[in-house]
Amino acid sequence: MKPPMEQPMNENPVLASVTALTVEVDGRALVDRVSLRIRPGTVTALVGASGSGKTTTGLALLGEYPAGARVTGEVTVHGTRIGYVPQHPAAVLNPARRTGALLHDMARRQVRDLPRPQRRTAARQRVTEALADAQLDASAGVLGRYPHQLSGGQQQRVVLAQALLLGARVIVADEPTTGQDALTKRRIVDQLAAVAARGIAVLLLSHDLDVVRELADEVLVMRGGRVVEQGPAHRILDGPTHPWTKELLAEPRTLPYADPGRTGEELLTVDGLTARHRTAGRRAPVLNVDRLTLRRGECLAVVGRSGSGKTTLARCLAGLHRDHTGQILLDGTALPRSLRDRSREQLAAVQYVFQDARAAFDEHRPVLDQVARTAVRLRGAGHREATEEARRTLTDLGLDDALVRRAPGGLSGGELQRAALARALLARPRVLVCDEITSGLDPVTRRSLLDLLATLIRRPGGPGVVLITHDLDTAAPATRLAVLDGGHIVEQGTREQILTAPRHPFTAALLAASRRWGAAVRP
Template sequence: MSHDTACAAEIRDLRVEIDGRAVVDGVNLRVPPGRVTALVGASGSGKTTTGLALLGEYPPGARVTGEVLRPADGPVGYVPQHPAAVLNPARRIGALLHDIARPQVRHLPRAERRTAARELVLRALHDAQVPDAAALLRRHPHQLSGGQQQRVVLAQALLLGARVVVADEPTTGQDALTRSGIVEQLAAVAAGGIAVVLLSHDLDVVRALADDVLVMRAGRVVESGPAERLWLAPRHEWTRRLLDGHRTAPPPDSDTGAEPARPVLTVRDLTAVHGPTTVLRAPHLTLGAGECLAVVGRSGSGKTTLARCLAGLHRDHTGEILLDGTALPRSVRHRDRDGLAAVQYVFQDARAAFDEFRPVLAQVARTAVRLRGADERTATGEASTTLARLGLPEDLARRPPGALSGGELQRAALARALLARPRVLICDEITSGLDTVTRRGILDLLAGLVRDGDDLALVLITHDLDTARLAHRITVLEAGEVVEQGPAGTVLSRPRHPFTVSLLESTAGPGAGTRP
């Protein structure tokens, strides 16, 4: 069936049911070429299901009614929220991208194809804001940060020559400087006549990019219209709540630079490597009980490597990591049950951290059984209570991970870590995939845990300087080096290092200015 030629793709009265429950209900969406259409809403509101419908993809067992009209002159590209899921872990990045580029150069003489394919790949990586692209081509996906993985997936979509690009949280896990670059790139994609469908919790990015906005809640579109009108005069209560939730976290009262009186975690002369390459140097870090340390920096700066060293997940390092003055084994495999429980890690990609075949509730409860020796009934009760506290009711928690959104799984991952009753909680970009209302709730919860739990220390890995305001102290990493650290208020208001200054300036608004 044909549709309006001024519309690159269209959805008409889409309804998607799973087990008799509508996850998308009565959605209509027109996607004009050369424009950015944004879908916003809470986790589980149906944004991703709607976006995937443009690719003809639906959840297993779904009952689908309505029409989805896709472009006849090119494919629909997709940039997923969890990039690791679409990158083959056994192949180098260069091989993955060359597989996409080769069909586009088959018309050339055989002797010219390899060089032409490489040029296409390098151009796509450059357009996706990937620095040092030639070196990145030699790496495997697990050797990249989450932000680097996401940019590689964006390059894949650009290589496909898509007429419509569905970008599902493309700036999740990106630092402010890279996020600004992604905004500029997607704006340039739209300026080239390609339709962009943006699924995002990041209202700064939506404000900078979108021409039209659809606000979703519980599978329905509750408000839609031109972006300018929606920002200035939202009509629906839920839209107003989303906009009200988009505010910065207040910094903690304490702004002293003194060492904590009772350090829980101490890092001395830490140097971490990936093969022959040194990727992190951290001469000295301390974290006290009841304290939050935010570690900020660009993608690939060493933030996640530091977190993985603390958790025993990256053992290729020298130096010492002390818990209550006692050295922790470098590898998680050599830590006893108490050591495993004491340092808990909440991953950026929560979906990859769950067994897809077991109910979420059982997996969360298992932490209390395995690390604290709780019986099954007690553990299940604690898990249910903690999940509900984080906004996941029991009927949702009893489903497998595939039935939950990315944001819902992030909350489940946090609940699982909390059931270990850790001394040190490491949160790696856990708010990056959350809507503003849920994000505000999670940050308030984390602030309460640190404030009210005398024994808990929090390490907050984040690209978002607004999120870093939750912290008592901030450490800034750039290219694997600690370039600045100190009280949060001082670092955020009176930064000393030029890189920190550039981060703060870019946070003032990704892609500030107007669309090209």
């Protein structure tokens, strides 16, 4: 939490410190001579792209290192336990045990000194308190449920309650807001602020600069395992001196993705669509779209929170979700609902780029071969010809020949997402459906990927793009925006209209949640 006034840091005792920490695996330094101090009630942010050594540094505080790591330097923790809130809270919740299991085990160890008859009540009391501190109501039955029966927010609070029950005075929060929509981010930020207000120190590992700006007292900018710049948050964020920090802090793209002068006739039209999902044996409607159109040469952003039906819409367009009524028209001709019934030309015309690029590639085959396969399958190109075209396209997208001959494991997340774009482009699609392709990427990688997307749209004969995203910054440069909430398009219009004069309260709330931390949402 930011102190209201500038407080002299020295009055605050140090809870934990890292001095000249170096962690090497196979001779490669994951973390290189990093030093930091953590004081009560402050938020220290480690900022950097993925792979910059943030998580390795954070886990070092917990005394955990990668397998086979060579560690030098010193990590000192002064009389406190350290809590850990990972990026995906569900990963640390045991799927086979009820949510309360670990909490009760922890509490029982804390009350061992009490006389036996009092232990049970005392342990339960402690658990209830920890839940209350994490803004969870124990009487709501959260403890008796399995982790998968909790919402994402509840899961995160349970993990936070575990750290609070531990009596941790330092909590390491790893990318707590990555991939979350603006309203969820807001909630997480408030929660971390409340934790810091209790005098607990937070080590925030994040590439989400809005969150860092809001929470951090102290910022360390990391690159390639080294701290390139460090200091009080306002100085680093408002007056960065290192070029890498400047690049990291650069404003998100505001220049429109598509050339407004080149918008053509209707390309893809969704008409009277109702999509259903099967849950617990029932088929419940999850998405209703009266009418939605994508024109030639434009980018249509579909914005909404998780669970709003964005991905279902995208999957309907691509023929991956066939349980729907209504029509999807491409150039005025209805597309069959199922992928299996679409002709090769129709398949090639609508291409899908998935959120998780790593999961979308076969991990054992070279990226180049997988990209080339599209041209073979969908356009009937010969193997040699397809490989040549794949190589050209990949080079065009900034991936050199040596890189794409590797298996997907040898590419970073951003590089793989470029390869996924290239794979879709080899079909020479009319419509490109991009489903959250930048979530989980750091700001620098995200910006370059979106710039690339804009280049593709602006090319003569380039595809129309449906950009599915929860992030308003990503959606803002689109030609038109459709706001999806609870399975309905609550509002759609040009970017100017949506961003400056939203008509629906939900759009306004989404804009407000983004603006509150100074996000660059400008028409």
